[in-house]
Amino acid sequence: xxxxxxxxxxxxxxxxxxxxxxxxxxxxxxxxxxxxxxxxxxxxxxxxxxxxxxxxxxxxxxxxxxxxxxxxxxxxxxxxxxxxxxxxxxxxxxxxxxxxxxxxxxxxxxxxxxxxxxxxxxxxxxxxxxxxxxxxxxxxxxx
Numbered sequence: 001x002x003x004x005x006x007x008x009x010x011x012x013x014x015x016x017x018x019x020x021x022x023x024x025x026x027x028x029x030x031x032x033x034x035x036x037x038x039x040x041x042x043x044x045x046x047x048x049x050x051x052x053x054x055x056x057x058x059x060x061x062x063x064x065x066x067x068x069x070x071x072x073x074x075x076x077x078x079x080x081x082x083x084x085x086x087x088x089x090x091x092x093x094x095x096x097x098x099x100x101x102x103x104x105x106x107x108x109x110x111x112x113x114x115x116x117x118x119x120x121x122x123x124x125x126x127x128x129x130x131x132x133x134x135x136x137x138x139x140x141x142x143x
Contacts, residue, residue, distance in 0.1 A: 025049065055102040058106075064085075
């Protein structure tokens with residue numbers, strides 16, 4: 001159950017208050033009978049989109065750290081969130097449609113969380129493959 005005042009609750013409210021059902025994917029709404037507002041969320045509507053797509057998603061951007069995580073400065077929580085986002089992209093965009101692709105950017109605003117040696121630099125000195133850096137700087141999931 002999502003708490004009142006959350007982003008999730010806000011999208012549910014907007015769906016109902018503005019009668020958004022006519023503008024949201026009908027196949028998705030049928031697939032989420034009883035909770036059609038979920039189709040406002042990309043991860044829920046993506047499996048119902050027949051047009052091939054290439055998703056671009058940040059794993060660790062500032063908005064997510066401040067709005068999704070209760071403590072966006074905890075490296076373990078940040079790493080777990082990145083894995084969660086990767087899994088959701090795989091499950092909702094890539095797995096249902098082999099013609100889809102995606103790119104995850106993990107170079108987001110992490111300078112306050114990552115060790116100094118993991119912070120990206122334009123001169124290529126930083127070793128972003130270091131395990132303390134949550135893997136590589138970006139991941140092409142499928143082309």
